[in-house]
Amino acid sequence: MKKIQNYVDGRLLEPAGGKYLDNYDPSRGKVYSLIPDSSSEDVQLAVDAAKKAFPGWSAKTAKERSEIMNRVSGLIHENLGRLAEAESLDNGKPLKLAKTVDIPRARDNFSFFATAILHDEDPFYNMGESGFNYTLRKPIGVVGCISPWNLPLYLFTWKIAPALAAGNCVVAKPSEVTPMTAYLLSELCMEAGMPPGVLNIVHGTGPGAGQPIIEHPEVKAISFTGGTKTGEHIARTAAPMFKKLSLELGGKNPNIIFADCDFDKAVKTSVLSSFANQGQICLCGSRIFIERSIYETFKKAFVERVKALKVGPPQGEDSKMGAVVSQAHMEKVLGYIELAKEEGGSILTGGRTAPQEGEFSGGYYIEPTVIEGLEYTCRTNQEEIFGPVVTLTPFDSEEEVLKMANSTAYGLAATIWTHNLNRAHRVAAGVDSGIIWINCWLVRDLRTLFGGMKASGVGREGGYEALHFFTEPKNVCLQF
Numbered sequence: 001m002k003k004i005q006n007y008v009d010g011r012l013l014e015p016a017g018g019k020y021l022d023n024y025d026p027s028r029g030k031v032y033s034l035i036p037d038s039s040s041e042d043v044q045l046a047v048d049a050a051k052k053a054f055p056g057w058s059a060k061t062a063k064e065r066s067e068i069m070n071r072v073s074g075l076i077h078e079n080l081g082r083l084a085e086a087e088s089l090d091n092g093k094p095l096k097l098a099k100t101v102d103i104p105r106a107r108d109n110f111s112f113f114a115t116a117i118l119h120d121e122d123p124f125y126n127m128g129e130s131g132f133n134y135t136l137r138k139p140i141g142v143v144g145c146i147s148p149w150n151l152p153l154y155l156f157t158w159k160i161a162p163a164l165a166a167g168n169c170v171v172a173k174p175s176e177v178t179p180m181t182a183y184l185l186s187e188l189c190m191e192a193g194m195p196p197g198v199l200n201i202v203h204g205t206g207p208g209a210g211q212p213i214i215e216h217p218e219v220k221a222i223s224f225t226g227g228t229k230t231g232e233h234i235a236r237t238a239a240p241m242f243k244k245l246s247l248e249l250g251g252k253n254p255n256i257i258f259a260d261c262d263f264d265k266a267v268k269t270s271v272l273s274s275f276a277n278q279g280q281i282c283l284c285g286s287r288i289f290i291e292r293s294i295y296e297t298f299k300k301a302f303v304e305r306v307k308a309l310k311v312g313p314p315q316g317e318d319s320k321m322g323a324v325v326s327q328a329h330m331e332k333v334l335g336y337i338e339l340a341k342e343e344g345g346s347i348l349t350g351g352r353t354a355p356q357e358g359e360f361s362g363g364y365y366i367e368p369t370v371i372e373g374l375e376y377t378c379r380t381n382q383e384e385i386f387g388p389v390v391t392l393t394p395f396d397s398e399e400e401v402l403k404m405a406n407s408t409a410y411g412l413a414a415t416i417w418t419h420n421l422n423r424a425h426r427v428a429a430g431v432d433s434g435i436i437w438i439n440c441w442l443v444r445d446l447r448t449l450f451g452g453m454k455a456s457g458v459g460r461e462g463g464y465e466a467l468h469f470f471t472e473p474k475n476v477c478l479q480f
């Protein structure tokens with residue numbers, strides 16, 4: 001049984017307490033590896049290593065850091081197949097998705113920030129006779145990066161790359177549910193010649209290994225992606241210590257479809273935005289609002305396409321959906337489907353587990369599920385399900401759909417389908433979301449800001465937002 005190890009001070013280490021957790025393959029429902037059940041002792045070793053490495057790493061020029069990070073990016077590319085297989089096995093997502101989205105994006109996260117630091121500019125304000133001001137950005141020091149299980153290496157690197165590029169040293173904890181690719185990345189970092197202690201990866205549970213990171217007095221900033229509840233807890237712990245906080249949390253995203261949309265594209269893309277990664281992407285559009293005049297036509301076309309989605313073993317060539325990430329998550333999602341029925345919803349398709357044959361019979365598979373007939377205020381439409389479940393709701397006016405769309409505690413992403421550009425920009429301005437797509441979904445430019453408002457988080461990731469989060473800027477004013 002493969003034993004994953006921590007990556008501390010440039011070496012692969014057993015957890016100090018010698019304890020391990022089971023790591024499941026969700027497609028078979030079986031334990032296939034073990035992960036360190038690390039504690040504050042392991043976190044202390046990692047913080048000490050990061051502190052020791054910080055002077056050397058922050059003193060390197062942007063070009064020197066860029067070269068090492070580009071080597072990591074190149075090694076991710078060279079190992080793309082192996083990393084994709086590991087990701088698919090660990091998370092349950094289709095292998096094709098890991099190969100075309102997750103791992104290429106992890107590679108690009110490293111190369112993007114490795115080059116962004118070569119082009120970053122800081123303001124200079126000239127006061128003429130009185131002198132001038134310049135912004136001096138310094139890396140923060142030792143920072144904590146904590147990531148979730150839905151896009152494991154994609155989101156893990158989305159945090160550590162800007163942190164490292166900006167000159168910080170990192171203590172990182174991937175989700176205990178999907179630790180494998182972060183472990184494989186540590187081997188690539190060693191191969192790339194990343195100096196010991198610059199990146200440290202401590203595996204374990206939230207309370208066991210995550211909590212010691214967020215409360216450690218020498219970890220000066222925390223970048224977190226995960227559930228809103230955990231985000232609240234991290235904020236409560238870190239805020240009184242005046243740590244910089246970046247929280248990318250849950251979502252309950254509206255997908256707003258006007259009658260004048262590009263109908264075929266809206267249907268096709270909505271299937272993707274509803275069920276990609278088994279609906280386990282914080283950007284998925286789980287509440288579909290359709291202008292009443294096309295409601296029945298859209299519903300028919302959408303449900304037909306959803307019925308055709310094949311749920312199967314992740315390595316299956318024609319599997320469009322794989323397994324959800326864990327037994328606990330499957331039960332959570334199925335619980336919400338039961339709740340939807342109690343709240344008066346009717347299941348148009350799906351609503352059950354999708355049991356597989358043979359070695360995959362123990363896996364966590366759920367049919368893509370479409371529900372209509374619910375009040376926009378009911379729990380099913382207000383709470384994050386984070387699985388292959390969407391609801392359909394008709395609307396009669398822009399005002400009404402904005403009221404419904406903005407009615408949840410969340411404010412992460414939104415999609416708007418219309419050819420009326422005035423309306424597109426008006427609705428984009430009116431919807432409480434930090435990330436908005438018009439006539440498309442999940443089209444990403446890494447230079448753009450990324451993040452949400454309300455219960456979807458605090459701060460923005462992406463581009464220079466991320467780099468600047470991981471620095472302390474000073475204004476220096478000089479008089480002749």
Ligand code: TXE
Nearest residue numbers: 147148174175205206210211226227230248249250282386
């Ligand atoms: O996230 P958690 P989970 C949503 C989704 C999901 C819910 C919970 O609704 O059902 O969040 O998912 C670490 N101190 N999203 O349980 O618990 C934990 O070990 C420090 C949306 O996976 O938030 C893991 O590494 N760290 C999200 C990370 O936090 C702690 C994607 C996320 O775990 C900790 C995933 C603590 N006290 C889930 N407790 C998105 N926005 O993309 C936990 N952790």
